[in-house]
Amino acid sequence: MEKNKTRDLVFTAMLVSLTVIMMFTPLGTLRLPMVSVTIAHIPAIVAAMVLGLWQGVAVAFVFGLISLFIALTTPTGVLDPFFVNPLISILPRVLIPVTTYFVYKALSGKINSKFAVGISAVVGNLTNTFAVYAMLYLLYAKPIYETTGIPAFQYILGAISVSTLIKTIIVTLIVTPLVFALKKIIKNA
Template identity: 40%
Template structure:
């Protein structure tokens, strides 16, 4: 019998398949640009949804692996299709860390909510995961790059601050709603298939 430490560091076949499938979706979204919705001067994203789904279905490590792929593609997008603020996304603290954290906040929110309504549990977890992405990325930009961000966009620092807050609201709420709808639909469907 294997010890708990060893079993938690290994992926079973279903987890590997889930990572592969959701990472493939992330790669397609990243390569085609379908996962990034241009809202100047940044790009809103739906690429965080596979991270949330992976975390709820298979746990935080699986979700974090998908989040890592998402973060890497943010860096690739910053290099291959640059915008005036793409230099910010070359920093893994902006492009990768928040995307990995999506998995942790989604999973642990889902586990912490103990209602009998799984749809509600998934909805809250998906919304929190989505907001983790929005607040994490924009929060890092605010903390690490506010002045260079303002300079790149030819804005004052105060205008850049207001812009970041506006982007957070304009992107964060719609992304959270879309995340909730898609996550609940996909996770419910997968769980029904698994029960058969």
């Protein structure tokens, strides 16, 4: 039992470290010709399926804290100043492993394990996207309009439609083999 706790702590720390590296380097963003795809939330999705809910929440919380830190120190995008609010930068990130974990638990053993992992990855990824944009709209619709000159709903819809499908496919293609590889490593650790 103690060995399992230590092992889970080590793997959680590794995924937190990976999150930090991804958030502070170009590794957390894939730059494609038409769109940039953020993949720094992948460790939180993986942690939820491989290690459990609370480990996933810990990794996601660090992701959110770093989002907040970056918004405070080096904002670059039009919406970045709004991420100084923890309801935008942290809360949606903490929801990623929650939805991922419960979908994975509900599907595991009922459908093919690759589909269970893939569907859970899709749900986790979409949780990140829609929770962030929903909070932006709920809290900052008027300031978004004042900043961009475009109604907030229209601006957010445009931001979602450009990259969400591509990001979801990429995240699922990365998460699925990672989950199986880590499960195998953990089982043998």
